[in-house]
Amino acid sequence: MQIVYNLIVLYLVGHLIWYLFREKKFWNKVCAVLVLIMFLLRLFLIK
Amino acid sequence: MVAIFALLAMILKLPIGVSLAFSALAGSLLGGEGIGLRHLIEGSFGYFDTILIIVTAMIFMKVLQASGILDTITSLLLRTFYKKKSALLLTAMFLVMFPGMITGSSTTAVLSTGALVAPVLIKMGLSKVKTAALIAMGGILGMIAPPVNILVMIMGAGVDMPYVGLTIPLLIIVVPLAIVISLWLGYRDIKIIEYEKMKAVLPPSYHKQYGFRLYLPLIVVLVLMLGQSVLPKIMPDIGIPAIFLVGSLIGLGCGRPFNFFKATQKAIKESTPILCILVGVGMFIQIMTLTGARGWIVISFLSLPSIFLYLGIATSMPLFGAVSAFGSASILGVPFILALVEKNAILTSSALSAVAGLGDLMPPTALAGIFAAQVVGEPNYFKVIRHCLMPALFELVMGVGVLILTPLLDKLI
């Protein structure tokens, strides 16, 4: 199950980065960054 | 910290989540903890599981929309209920509550079946914001209703109370509320319409084209959710996020073809500001705990004289729900149960869960309110919350009432 969830997080990380580059408003980008930090840390099993 | 938050959010108009994050950072600096990067990030992880549920639920909702499943079900419900006002309202309420009942999460309810009933109610004449209010309240009641009430479980874990014998007390609280609230919000506004009129607003149904498999994603999601709470020994518990994604993937082949990546991207775009709020709140709470502000708030409410204790419960638990209803149950619910030790803990925790559940209407997180607004396409969620005030008051009165009448109910049950 853990692998499945890692894949889910990986998929979402991809989409968040995609969103970060597509979004035009600066503060929305910052929002994406705040969420992305968490997803990356979990993706690499750090936190 | 609160002042800095207000400055950033109201005057500089930064997104709420970013404002919260910056004010948490400022709080950490002022509290002499330095930048406290570890604390800030750690705090946000308090919502990691919630965030996964939200994103996957949003993807599921987008899939339901894109594949035409949503339209089909709206059309089905409309054909069935266009002449029956009370039945429609009560069915809608139950449908919204159902996923909440079996997962204990109001967000799940609002974003899954909430999205199903919203168009029906709107087409029957209920305003957008009132529809959203009904869905939000349905989500909250579903979260409190048995069989799964995570709020009670959290409080139970804090006082060593097993999760047993809660069905009846919780039903006593939830059933009257569900009936009263759905009728209160909808009875006056919902119009019984003529068949011809109904035909005119009927969205396209894809039932003929795709047949039964159109309903498969929804059925799979509900069966998997039900399975993990009713038959936990047989059904694999893959967790709510995975359930939503399974449902979404099945949706790919069950209706109108659509681009899954675009659906996900839409879900991300719409949910990121809300996820960001959760991240910000998480950071904020971590710093509040670190500097002792959280403890100060809890002890302040606990030091209210006992006649004001119920008043304290009625105000502080929903207010603290700004953190999340779960946080409120853990941080305040447990001390309050202990303050009421002489009473039956099962009844007390059931009643407190009804009060704490209202926290999901409390800005800035206001998960139930925010997502209900999003489901109906209302940009300002405060309008939705305004319409939730009376229903919330009903729930509050019910919760506190049960709390006060505990000795009496204890004998009855």
Add this chain to the structure above:
Amino acid sequence: MKKIRSKLISSVLLLLTLVICFLSGFKFLSMQKKEDVFPTEGLTSKKMLSSYFQTLKNTWGDTEVYIYEGQEKGGNLLIQGGAHPNEPAGFITAVLLIENIQATKGKIVIIPRANNSGFTHSDPQEGNPQRYSIETSAGRRSFRYGSRLTNPIHQWPDPTLYINPAGQKLSGTESRNLNRCYPGRKNGRLTEKVAYGIMELFKKEKIDLAIDLHESAPEYPVINAIVFHENSEELAALALMELQLQGFEFSLEFSPKNLRGLSHREWGDNTQAMAILLESANASHGRLKGKTSPALILEGKDKNYVKAAKLGRLFVPYDEEGVPLKLRVARHLAAVKSILSSFEELHPEKKTEIKNMPSSNEVRMKGIGPFLHPPN
């Protein structure tokens, strides 16, 4: 042009994200390094829990088991600390024993970090420090302040609803609470496997008496307590009398029969051992705590708790002096000693004799440091 600028900003933000991840990640990962423990020469063998249950090998659930065996046969005692790594008195008491004792009769098995994974992270939104340090005769030693639960990166995701091995329904996060997972599952989640491994240890080491060391928040009713399984009722009562003579107040708590998955319940039900759990008062994991810091862990001074005590909201006395770690450890040591001597009284043939056990009075007066091995 505008588009390029936007992409540039995104790239800078992505870089910033990576920097933040790296900096905070470094801190988070630092918790994975174990603190040293220096056993005495009296140590007979040091095993891993995986030697009792193979499956745990190379997982974060595997943990050290220190065994002290006397020349003479006698009773077999298990002392478990660190089931909840945010309850430092349990862990430190186990470390003090490992670093001081010698067995002359019987066998003493000590698990200082029962939930090893729980030591590798801190609870979100609790604002806890990662470490606290104690001054020894020659230098400081620092210890991790972990989480009540297994690290989610080692056991993920949580179920929505957790039905523990004993059949109790709990909220999903409790699937990572070792003290709700007994008697464990052979093919279960990591925490359940750890619980299963500990049950295997009970069998293979033929444990007669088991003591689980905990702490609880001062607002929690079961505190400063000896929680006993019905098989140890007499033992607990005898130990209590002895403790009262020494001036330690404890309350006796019967292990509830309907509260399943806890050590005192399942150890007692599923093994031949007498099962006891000890609680002391730790302000740093309470809901009312004020400013959170290593000092709060060590000194236990907290204005909020003083106020709560005056309001009658607590189940332990709490004044401006606080409840320091040295006192909490001293209480655990005193209780272990009294339980042992009461056990001997009830079962003279299963006597365990321990030499050089730190005296509770001295720990209370001089602190923990003098009894710790200096750092290398």
